[in-house]
Amino acid sequence: MAYSRPLDNIRVGGEIDAVCTRCRRDTNHRIVAMVDGRIKRVICLTCDSQHNYHQPPGQKNPAAVEVRRVGKALKKTLAPQGGPRVFAMWIKGREELAAGGLTPRPYRLEEGYQAGEAIEHPKFGLGFIQKIIPPRKMEVMFENDIKTLAMNAAGLGGA
Numbered sequence: 382m383a384y385s386r387p388l389d390n391i392r393v394g395g396e397i398d399a400v401c402t403r404c405r406r407d408t409n410h411r412i413v414a415m416v417d418g419r420i421k422r423v424i425c426l427t428c429d430s431q432h433n434y435h436q437p438p439g440q441k442n443p444a445a446v447e448v449r450r451v452g453k454a455l456k457k458t459l460a461p462q463g464g465p466r467v468f469a470m471w472i473k474g475r476e477e478l479a480a481g482g483l484t485p486r487p488y489r490l491e492e493g494y495q496a497g498e499a500i501e502h503p504k505f506g507l508g509f510i511q512k513i514i515p516p517r518k519m520e521v522m523f524e525n526d527i528k529t530l531a532m533n534a535a536g537l538g539g540a
């Protein structure tokens with residue numbers, strides 16, 4: 382059985398961009414009938430009119446529609462790893478901080494910290510402690526980057 386992800390939506394009940402005969406433009410449609418794997422009848426989600434499927438001008442096949450949908454999906458979930466995820470979590474942390482009326486603790490090498498604390502680093506700015514790496518390091522998420530910082534360095538002599 383042929384199965385390809387870009388065509389997931391091409392089924393009865395799926396949504397697709399199509400030319401609406403009443404709206405006279407591309408609108409979202411729900412597929413109501415298919416014949417031999419081809420879309421036959423659709424309902425316009427804008428005006429509720431049911432009509433035969435017309436492909437949007439310039440589109441050769443349904444897969445072309447999916448290219449735009451992939452873009453939408455990416456925007457919703459963000460990248461599962463790397464910069465965008467860090468950035469989104471950081472923004473959320475900052476919002477929670479502001480909502481709670483809290484101020485981040487100034488970062489000092491000599492002091493001890495705990496995971497979950499917010500700190501203000503003189504160079505990197507606002508950061509959230511992700512993880513403590515005993516005995517004297519911690520992983521901190523800054524706006525665009527996760528950095529390992531030293532902590533609890535009091536009495537080490539060299540600090």
Ligand SMILES: [Zn+2]
Pocket residue numbers: 401402403404405408425426427428429430
């Ligand atoms: Zn319509």
